[in-house]
Amino acid sequence: MSFIQSISAALTPLGLIWTLLIISIATFLHELAHYALARWQGVRVNSFSIGMGPIIFKRLWRGTEWRLSLLPIGGYVEIDGMAPEEVRGNEGEVSYRQASKGFAALPALGKIAVLFAGPLMNLLLAIGLMTLSFSSQGIPAPDRARIESVQPNSRAQTLGFQTGDVISAIDGQDIPDTVQVDGKTVTGWENLRNVLGTPGPHTFTVERAGESRNVTFDWTPTVAGKRQLLGIGYGPDIVPAGVGTAFQTSLTTTAQAVPQVLKAFGNLFGRFLTLNFSQDENVTGPIGTTEIVGRAATVGPWALVQIATLLNLSLAFFNLIPIPGLDGGRILLVLVGVVRRRPLSFSQEQAINVAGFAFVILLMTFVVVRDVSRFF
Template identity: 30%
Template sequence: MLTIILAIVLFVLLIFPHELGHFVAAKAVGVRVNEFAFGMGPALYKKQGRETLYSIRAFPVGGYCAMEGENEESDEEDAFVNKPAWARITVLVAGSAMNVLIAILVLSIMFGVIGAATTTVDRVQKGMPAAKAGLSRGDRIVSVDGREIQKWSDLSTALSGSDDTRSITVTRNGTEKTLYVTPVKQDSRYVIGITPMVTHSPLLAVRNGITGSWSMTRSLFGALKQLATGHVKADDLSGPVGMVSLVHQTEKAGLINFFYLVALISLNLAIFNMLPFPALDGGRILFVIIRLFTGKAITDRQEAAVHGAGMALLLLLMIFVTWNDIERLLT
């Protein structure tokens, strides 16, 4: 049951904010939204606004934003197809932008809960090199061998590689002090026997959320490059069934891992939607740019036909990855 609930939360956090981004941007640039829905399937509740029908639907797995003239010709002035290129691009980018914001928000909350390591020493293990060298609780590590230490991971990097004696400069009671420490090897790592103080600063959590999202994005682009060059096989791709399986795995590992998964898939969705492929937001943006220079050489009907073909290919891809997911579950 918990897996089902978390899977629903995952799909809501992935799809609904994406559509909300389109909705907010559409309203901002004057595009008429015929319906904005939370969920999919039969309507449980409807309310007609001044120009938009708001609805809650039976299956809470996302939502949609139906804009006037989004996939067809329209004579209405406030139709999507009749808006300037900059306005249409703004609306199209907004969905993926919301997915990026969701990733940053989720990671920021996660880092705020678990805290972030500072460069201030919390505990010094007895009998270890740090204790022998005279490090104390409350010492703030400034540098190692003259190299500035800005975050705790910098200290791990500075100590790695060998058991050579290092000079560690710390600030203690407002005064700098230099100590000499010889690391020892434990579990393939060189350590000196200290643990950091942890802070739950909101500002630091947000900063870590942004840097964490950027690091994830770089990794995802690297994976995309590997897929394009054949280093990652198409059989390794996963769809909704695989996502539910991952939710089940992270449920066992704890909620922190679940929210990390939410951020990862949200960024993945943002990148995927910006690919210049028909039916995706990136493909639609590409057509906006092409038609900006070609004028009426491509009609709305022709563009809609290309996007329709692209959607058919995406559905085939979905079937393929879903079959892969089912095979993996059965083997």
Template identity: 30%
Template sequence: MGTITFLLVLSFLVFFHELGHFLAARYFGVKVNVFSIGFGKQIYSKVWRGTRWQIALIPLGGYVQMKGQDDTKPGLYEDGTDSYNNKKPWQRIIILFAGPFANFVLAAILYFVIALAGANSLSPTVGTVQENSPALKAGIKPGDQIIRINNTEIKTWEQIGETIISTEGALNFYIKRDGQFISKVINPHVSDAQNMFRENIKKRMIGISPAPKVVTIYHDPVSAISFAWDKTIESSKMIFLGVQKLIQGIIPSSEIGGVITIGKVISDASESSIIALLAITALISVNLGVLNLLPIPALDGGHIMFNLYEIIARRKPSDRVFMYLTIAGWVILGSLMLLGIYNDINRLFLG
């Protein structure tokens, strides 16, 4: 069942990505010859409105084949106003960007649905209090529920850290303990910590950790829009930073996951709850959007760079350069895929 869920989710994400390219291409009058979910031998196809819609054997991606555009034939030129190669560079950039953009839109839609259905977060309930910490000195105890900090209403544990970091000086904590409301003044101290990339940083802390308790937050349609926007932006920044840290060597290459890891994550989420599945689908959708914008020639981002070059230099890169860079791009992608699979197999055997 987990494998079926993985394939359905991946196909859905690929379909949405390629639909972005397709709609933008059709908007500018470009003929789309093939809309494919998967690669290789076709399993099913149907011609509708001049486009062959097909499902192919290898379900790990997809593509739209436009008239006048073929990575294997950089010198391809097809006459007609409905040809991709006859469109202006800025129009081609929009067509290329539309795929990743569709992934961001899909993620926002999924986060919006999650917000309406009920978003799960850690409860703002204290689990442990560190020795000699500002929280302990102020009298904070395990089981205390933090209701408000200064004038900020607290609903999730995440908001506690955000509020402590974003304010200065002493803070007024309003807590609920045994049915009673108590006020405590806490002066955070700057301490050593690690961020999500395991980098050593300094940040304001009060010395508490959360209790293993989950709270469900339900949003109205207006606040759900804000939630969806914030989560999409937050996820995008996290993945962009992750790629940057990987290039810098801060994140080891052993952390790269392949299709096996993605499949396991989706399978585990589907077994947990529909909300968990929607959340991981949204995160993977953002991931696809960000990674496809990387300036690697075989990806949308690489083709966007080619078109930006054409706008600046007022000429296209030579067919030879285009071909060499595209081959290099495929080598990079192939190497990353093999590394991901290698890491997946290592995790399976080494736990």
């Protein structure tokens, strides 16, 4: 298959449509939060665009020019006093200076509130989507594996395993919530693959229709150099949950995701600085994201909800990274001004923002190139 054919296979129309829709909604709500916190503090918002690039429709409403732009990728909001002011001299020459009104005139806490509102909105949206998913679909139990399929004429069928069986214990020990495998933390049900990689007798405690039974068998994971399969498809057992429990689980899941996301971003920065283009399953580019969304769309709406949750979490955490040009970087500059008891000069802030913006552009280019390179 040629490079172009490989890209076309990954970028399916269904995947493209859903990816653009999910990212557009996430970005719109992100920018809307910036807008709301600015207006709440009396700061004028000059424009609000849905999409990027050439403007195809605009309307003035409540002092803001609302725009619909041609490219359906993200959007932006222009808050008065956030960009430098233009100054025209007597000879018509144009220069710029630090803004002195609007956003620039807000106290430090007011500025941080405006900047933090966007990532917070994405974080709240992710928690809301998780709560909706958990309360509607149930909560995955990390310490129980549910058999989702049994292959015909397989060893599992011979042993009497059935679809819907729940494995609650292995070799007389309850399945733990988490297990350390090769330096990584995996849930107990995910560790079933490693158990089946260990030769010898095994006993699975299986629950079916409210009753428990033990299934004991001798297992040889490899025969004549060929890997043996038990013949089951499995996933976590699903426990029904009310809204309160679902919300609490969403908060816990979000807290547990923080170190994993930070580790993934740290790994990405390390690969970027060393120009390591090898693939990383924890961070993917636009093509990989579209490919994943396309597969999720074929599974069903709840799979799309899970993808939207992950994208909003990623957008929230990424924007809070203290790199100038991102919300986190702008917050950092505000805090530096508080510590210094005076804001940075116009030239200092401009130089930092330009450097930060260039870094972000280079990082995004690296991610895209690495994403494309897997098709060669």
